Amino acid sequence: MKRRIFILSHINTERLEAIMAAEGKACWFVGAAYGGREDQSSRFIEERIWENGYEDRYLELVKAIQPGDRIAIKAAYTRKTGLPFDNRDQTVSVMSIKAVGTVTENLRDGRHLKVDWIPVEPPREWYFYTGRTTVWRVLPGDWRADALIAFTFEGKPQDIDRFRNAPYWKERFGDRDSEDPRFLWTRFYEAVTDELPVSVDYEWVMQAIKRITAALPEGNLLRNAQFPRFASPFNILTLFNLPQGHAARTAAAVSVARYFHIDRSVPDSFDEIPTAEFEEDEAPPIREPRKFAERLWELFGAAIRFADTDESEGEARTAFIAAYDEVCHFFGKNDYTLTIDLYWARPWSYLPLNRKNRTYIRQVLGIQLPDALTGESYLELIETLENRFQDDSFPVHSFPELTQAAFLSDATAQQTVSKGVKTENIAAPIVPYSLDDIIADGCFLKREKLEEMLERLQQRKNLILQGPPGTGKTWLAKRLASALIGQKSDRRVRAVQFHPNLSYEDFVRGWRPCGEGKLTLTDGPFLQIVQEACRDSQNKYVLVIEEINRGNPAQVFGEMLTLLEADKRTPTEALELCYQKDPRNPERTYIPPNLYVIGTMNLADRSLAMVDLALRRRFAFETLEPLLEEPWRNWVREKCRFDAALLDRIEQRITQLNETIRKDATLGKQFRIGHSYVTPAAYPPIDDPERWFRQVVETEIGPLLEEYWFDTPAQADECRRQLLEGF
Template sequence: MSQPVSSLPTKFELTRPLLALMGDEQIWSRAALIKALADALQLTPEQRAETVKSGSKRLDARVSWALHYLKLSGAIEATEPGRTTITSYGHQLLVEHPDRLTQDNLEESPQYLDDSSTPPVDDSEDLPVSWFVGAVFGDEPGDEAYDHTGHFRTQGRWSAGTPHKYAEQIKSMKAGDRIAIKTAFTRKHDLPFDINGKTASVMSIKATGVITRNIGDGDSVEVDWDPENLLPEEDWYFWTSRTTVWAVRPSTWKSKALIAFTFDGEDQDYGRFLAEPYWEKKYGLTAKPAHDDDDSTRLDEELPDEPAYTVEDIADDGCFVSPSELKRYINALKRKKNLILQGPPGTGKTWLAKRLAYAIIERKDRKLIHALQFHPTVSYEDFVRGWRPSGDGKLTLTDGVFLDVIDAAVNEPDNNHVLVIEEINRANLAQVMGELLTLLEADKRKPSEALQLAYSRPDEDPIFIPENLYIIGTMNLADRSLAIVDFALRRRFAFADLSPQFNAAWQQWVSQRNGIDKTVLNGLGARIGALNSQIADDRSLGAQYCIGHSFFTPANDTKIDDPPAWVRGVVEQEIRPLLAEYWFDDPERVESETAKLTVTP
């Protein structure tokens, strides 16, 4: 059912009446302005009570937007948090436009144009850091979590609550840095905007201040906390973080807006956020309808003792690579941001890529893994952006999966996102990546390194790849049809070589899950090992053509009652065809090696 048409003036129709009210040179609060405006316009009780779907007052939301546009044009200014007054330019607008103000009138202001999106020019590493930190945890690991904000304000300090993983970040906090205690949660009702009944991410600012001294223990800093009356009157929406320590630099319009909201009393421009493609897709009219019937407000803060997905979990899931080797893979991925797993067929490259992704994400959250497979016809227009036919028969610029993933990572700063590209060398990588190739480098993952796309939209900001986006590719070295990875791309990735793992860990896993005696598995592993030695020594083949353990690792835990029959099935249906390709000119050798694999000890 469609919403009834509102009889209230639009946000731009409200701009001149609001400016006229402020023409008396007084300092106005938003609440006082809303009441005075309703009286001046002689709004009916029904008009004043109108709500959007979320339940919040429609008039409140439209006044907030109107005030934002007036402030953007320089017609009004904030004198202190939550208080506004008219400027000389505002008086000028009242004289020049005695009846009404339009959006075009406001956008004619030079100050309004100055606020438009501009390419970032500062190196973000040189920008000051504002710290957004959590204060919800127990006194000891395992204790019930509660909010320590009042305690920290009284003591003039802040600490992270052990155990935590933020020691290096906390040690980097400096005297003079601004700090805010925040609480992240989700809310479905009483929102100051309409998002079609969906749940919004919210952040409440509980305390603000300035760091006066870093203790140096990687846990605590001393803080000069501001008076409570300087806190924002409203909550912050959309671009939020649940992490205990969040370093925010004023390098994008979102980060600048959050800092100004938290420390300088600026209002949040809900409209600008909802107009962003990411949130428009998530909350707009074309977004998927909400299926969540939960009406509650839920705390969404990170807790110090939350379990994380680790190397040990990868091993428990069925990985046969040693924990020390897995740690090297993860460290390489953290260092380079990009990792390629390469190896013979059947070495579990795709399986391991997703587990390494979970380790980077630190939990098993499939929504944060974005997987696709390259093939020879994948192009820049498919992967990044290109012209595509629309419903009306015209061509429209359409973002590819890479820009969608970048957008998600930029707008979810507290989550690590991982793009898994299977068979990454099946496409012409330099052509597919285009100008974003250079941005893959770890030291270019910041707004100051942003580039304009070949296909750009009007007034679009340049694109950068954020620090919380990782790329894992898989590469099958045994396929002669695949392209060789050029050196320009190769130096932007770390590489991990996977090999067949017919080891004790594999034997233990298959024996426990599928009931096969270890002596049978030991013999099978030895025979495959002998075959792999021949393949590796063959000058026309090499180690990249060896037989991987995945061929002989059942996908489920069903008991195998007849192991010899199971081995014969795998050999005849999977290994023999592979050997027939390897030694296509020597069928007798194919038959001989196949027979050796099925010998019963």
């Protein structure tokens, strides 16, 4: 790495300074080989130009490039060997930087630029965060983009460990302690796929299927199953992905592994892996089965080649789209089942559009599916999701994680099965969660205290976590809820937030607009979870109410306030609701004993009145304190790699500030600063902890102090100065 940086440092100083002067503007990473043409890098560098080889793509994007912008020639590809880190035999995206330069003129035709190029010899390789398109615009501001820009134009090394452990890549390449064992199944699937031929060989496939099925235990339906004469590699993957029970799928997978001598472990569970989906109506027979099988072989080969390259355009993409559309033509429609076949072959590259995933993508991720699924629209959907996966705040970060989340979003997964195979309901896999998980997630309370809170919640049914700002009330409330029910569940743990305008009609039941100038009686979130808990009495449900004292609880709960009491959670205590759907037959409602309520309260909010005594009588209260003690220091030091001496300084400053706040007659202990303000997230890593602390003081703690001492701003300024002294 030092040699490569030296090569950048010996070039013409004025030209390098011109590149550095463009800092803060968009940077451009452009390809020099497209549409099957030879690499044009040498010609571009020699002639001091860059050309867009497409007449119908990227025209407007190229026109947007400004003189003075930094630009680099790159080549994107994938690799499994010869990497400077342990890739665990997984395919890694690589981008080679061949030249850097500054745009001197844009001819405004969308195709031609003049560039002052500096060749990078030998080319430098960058990993993970790569641009697959011919023209890639990279804006500074995101840590990934900033690191790439510094690597490319300033010669800085890539922090490979940081990228390996980022959410999008950690499942495959992260440190062992962060690796999720639930996705280890992908290695088995890819290992099987790697054994399959990409060129047509019907005899080879049929021989493999016969031997694999013959080795299955007696009673397995596949032993006597009839397979098409003209089979494809997808038929082998289907053997252990039919909608059968776990034992049958495991037996098929074991037989496949033995036949191909696969050294990867057979998956412990197949729960979240989509099975083959079949149409409920009998599908018409394929008229030309041999030609259809040939098209499936073409699709299999094209899919593997496209997945194993890092170019999102060119011959590999074109071949995939053509092969996909050809197979759909034989079906006479756009068939989602193809996407499941592709997912089995390369689960990190292809999105399975099974029923549950389609629902999850639309309803949870808010992404529209294409009206007509073609090869082109399918790849565009994949690229849209891959871009979103790299956002740390996105709910999921890979196709396996998306598929698992979609499966977990329901209580059961109803699988449609092929003729002759029994239909069964497969219970959703449980992701256990306990008090130990709360502590592992970064809770600084002692386990004994957490046990006490959980016990009070179980006894009283209703619990409020109160405390100064930044003491982790909402964070803990949601995790206590998961620990109470013993697992992670979006369906059985709901969260709402109270505000001054919230009413009974919003929270319990009221008249709402329904279109055409009409109103309809609609159940609110509280009545919805009450009804769900009543229907599912064997399981616990939890409603988390954030800022419960921001609303008027007596007004928002109405008659439900009485029903919250632990000794009134029976049908005999049921009351009639204010709004009845059928006044002639009034319904009576009660809150079931398997529904729990956890509220949070910020004690420092001066805009709120005292909590209604009727509400206080029905809830147990637990007060959270600022916790800048050994558990906090250990967690921040281990997870965020902060220096112990720095943590001591931060603890000393915040403790001193809290003592000043506590002694102030106009404030008091409820206004102290909580530990959440100075507890960074474990990811992304913080390069400069002192700078991070300064930013927290300037943008979070400082404004809060100004609010505290709004009538004595000098006091707020002095406290801010003391916090930052020496930083």
